[in-house]
Amino acid sequence: MADAPRPTAGIDTPDRRGRTGLDRHGRDLDGNPRVRIRDVEVLSSDWFVLRKTTFDYRHSDGHWSREQRETYDRGDGATVLLYDERRRTVLLTRQFRLPAYVNGHPDGMLLETAAGLLDDDDPETAIRREAAEETGHEIGEVRHVFAVYMSPGSVTERLHFFAAPYESPPRAGTHGVAAEGEDITAVELPFAEALAMIRTGGIADAKTVMLLQWAALEGPFAR
Known part of the structure; x- marks a missing residue:
């Protein structure tokens, strides 16, 4: 008599995140x-x-x-461009990204807008959480810019884009959730410099490029 098929985690029995089906x-x-x-x-x-x-x-x-x-x-996510309109600066993050490193980026250290997965939160709640974790800033009023599928040929994720003002310079030290292996530095740049870094390859992260270009065309730095 053939043995009964073994139950599969994530289908018949909960996987390590408690999911079935x-x-x-x-x-x-x-x-x-x-x-x-x-x-x-x-x-x-x-x-x-x-x-x-x-x-x-x-x-x-x-x-x-x-x-x-x-x-x-991997679930849906959210990202936010933090900007200071008066000083004409933006607040980005720098962190190591293994997929970029193994695919030709010199050191894998990418400059990005703060971002993260929604998990069980709505997009605005999630991006407030991520901005605080990754930059140390509690943000005030946020503007929802758009939501897009970032890599629809293979990844299901829809990313919600936000923009929000900030006032004080970044705090020294690293940020992120240590238990998740995050080691994130907040980086303040003049907006014009950040925009120029798109052309030179200094900023090569798609969500960051999109938000910087939005800021120049329609957002706080539009002429």
Whole structure:
């Protein structure tokens, strides 16, 4: 007699984040009549979730094909550009990013706007939390700028973009949640210098580039 299949963490039993049923995500989607979800397989759920989805797709000429795509689900996130309109400065963060380091960045130390995952919070609550953790600043009124999918070919994350004023220079020392291995430095730059660093490659983080360009075109530093 064959042994019963062993239960799988994240599907039959809770994984280390207490989740089950991760293979059901997306199976009930019916918003696009050209897409029929056939199967969802969980490849990994160590912390975030990597899935392989099989679906039928009706092409523009009417024929159907069977397709497979992998999606990486890390939840949605939020980011904020902190700016001082009077002094014409912005407050960014610098931290090590392994994926950038292994893909050609000289040292992996990226200049970025403060950001983080929503977890169980709404976007505004989350970005207030992240700004305090990463820069040491409690921010006041925030402006929601837009929300976009940052890498829709493979990553499910939708990122909410905010802007908020700050008044005092960054505090010395490092920031972040030590238990999560964060070692973050707050960096204040003249806005013109930060904008120029996009062209030179000194700022190579997409969300930061988007917010700096927004600030120049429509935001606090628009002419």
